[in-house]
Amino acid sequence: MLSEFLLAEMNRLGVQDALPLHRQLYEAMRRAMLDGKLAAGERLPSSRDLAQDLGLSRNTVVAAINQLGVEGYLVSRVGSGTYVNDNVPQINSARRARGGLRTLPTLAPARLSRRGEALAGSFCASELEVQPFTPGIADFSAFPLALWQRLQNKHWRMTYPDMLDYATAGGYAPLRRAIADYLRVFRSVQLDADQVIVTSGTQQSLELCARLLADHGDTVWVEDPAYWGAVKAFMATGLHLHPVPVDEQGIRPGASDDAHPPRLIYVTPSHQYPTGSVMSLPRRHQLLQTARTHNAWVLEDDYDSEYRFSGPPISSLEGLDTDGRVLYMGTFSKVLYPGIKLGYLVVPKSLVESFRQAHYDLNRPGQMPLQAALAEFIEMGHFSSALRRARQGYAERRQLLLESLRPLLGDADGPFISGADQGLHLCLRLPAGTDDRALAQRIGQQGLTVRPVSAYCLQRQDLRGLVIGYGYAPLAEIARCGRLLTDTVIRAGASR
Ligand SMILES: Cc1ncc(COP(=O)(O)O)c(C=O)c1O
Structure with missing residues (x-):
């Protein structure tokens, strides 16, 4: 038996x-x-x-x-x-x-929390991200890989034991200094190096702010339409999202929004994601005043400010802040490559110690040899030259893309372009009533990835369009891909 x-x-x-x-x-x-x-x-x-x-x-x-x-x-x-x-x-x-056993051990049912359901039920990335026109993807082929490998090897060889430990004090000091120098000169951010906290990218910066500056159930104002990553970070930290509409001058809070007093206000003033609008100076002052009135913190996500192609230079919102309520964040995802997972958060002096400690306890940050390699990459001027080269390459692609989209433009009630002066994407705005999701899908069948603007809308029903990235699309291909996109839009009858 x-x-x-x-x-x-x-x-x-x-x-x-x-x-x-x-x-x-x-x-x-x-x-x-x-x-x-x-x-x-x-x-x-x-x-x-x-x-x-x-x-x-x-x-x-x-x-x-x-x-x-x-x-x-x-x-x-x-x-x-x-x-x-x-x-x-x-x-x-x-x-x-109890009636529970089969011969094989039973697995617990995959039961998610309500928050887990909401987070997992709205997955955002495309199946194929590295495609012509995928928004937010840079041209990795332009990255000086051989140089980067040499620097990494050097810092691994030189690594002494404490470089293998967790990163204390907000990250590797020379990297924090290099970031501070860059931000002071190029983004007019007012800071000392000790205010810089090196994070694993904007996502972590946002979560840190949400956890340390707001309590569960507090309200965060987000732009409508909004960046998915930020929406998810706030959902994950249990905040109440209050969408505030965006127009061509950026976020536009009205009297009805004041009825939902924010603890945090999240904005992308240099290049609103996804519409691309640049927040005007009057709006910036208004927003800072509104934040003051509500005693709210402003989270400034300056994700692709390194690339400005036309129009007057724009500085950070933080640079206008006189009472230390703006937290500024940036990322190396767009300039180097996303998988590097390095970004930075600049916090007001009064918050430095709390943020450093909480970052250490919550995230156990590390990667000191990588941070050292990046510090040297910046200090030796490689970062500036990589940026210069990338800017030139993106400017050409952007120009070719704009030319290929021209047949769609010109009709007063027809499509128009927003957000093309800056960053790595532009937004082709389409007449209200266009089914931009179906259109994006049709374009996807041609091997191009664009995102429908309506997919970023939280409450609004009036915005339709396509978010088109020109970072990744190869230079030799972009005109052809642009024409293909234009023809598909025309054939779908979405051009008027
Ligand atoms: C608005 C915005 N912020 C930040 C990021 C990048 O964040 P991370 O540093 O987490 O890669 C992106 C990437 O697409 C973005 O679109």
Whole structure:
């Protein structure tokens, strides 16, 4: 009876999991005990008899019995034999009594929390991200990979023990200094290096702000339409999202919004994501005043400010802040490559210590050799030259894309372009009523990835369009891809 059960189990395990014989026997015996087929306190047949009954070598049986002994399932009594330990619980028979057991162990149902359902139910990335026109994707081929590898190797070779530890003090000091110097000069951010906290990118910066500056259920104002990553970060931290519409001058809070006082206001002033509008100076002052009135923190996401192609230069919103309520964040995802997972958060002086400590405790940041390589990359001027080259390449692509979209433009009530002066994407705005999701899908069938503007809208119904990235599209291909896109829009009848 016992040997029949063991043989059946071994057979199943051998076929299913390809385990070696002694491991199959071990599993089968363990299961027999948990299942009550071998009861607590019961004496086992001798290893010789068991080997004979099962048609196995004695070594195989002894190996299985020894392992079960080490794990406490079996006990040997000198001169008397081997017994099932009195403490072995009969878990499976108890489950069967409750009607729960099949021969295979049952897996817990994949039950998510309500928050988990909401987060997992709105997955955002495309299946194929590295495609012409995917928004937010840079041209990785332009990245000086060989140089980068040399720098990384150098810092790995030089690594002394504390560089392998967690990163304390907000990150590697020379990197924080290099970031501070860059931001002071190019983004007019008012800061000292100790205000910089190196993070694993904007996503982590946002979560840190949400956790430290707002409580569960507090309200965060987000732009409508909004960047998915930020929406998810706030959802994940239990904040209440209040969408505020965006127009060609950026976020435009009205009297009705004041009825939902914010604790946080999240904005992308340099290049609103996804419409591309640049927040005007009056709007910036208004927003800072509104934040003051509500005693709210402003989270400025300056994700692609490195690329400005036309129009006057724009500085950060933080640069206008006189009472230290703007937290500024940036990322290396767009200038280097997204998988580098490095970004930065600039916090007001009053928050430095709390943010450093909480960042350490919540995230256990690390990657010091990588941070050291990046610091040298910036200090030696490689970052500026990479930027210069990238700007030139993107400017050409942008120009070619704009030319290929021209046949769609010109009609007063027809499509128009927003957000093309800056960043790595533009927005082709389409007449209200256009099914931009279906259109994006049709364009997808041509091997191009664009995103429908309506997919970024939280509450608004009036915005339609396509978010078109020109970062990744190869220069030699972009005109052809642009014409393909234009033809598809025309054929779909969405151009008027
Ligand atoms: C508005 C915005 N912020 C930030 C990021 C990048 O964030 P991360 O540093 O987490 O890669 C993106 C990427 O597409 C973005 O569109």
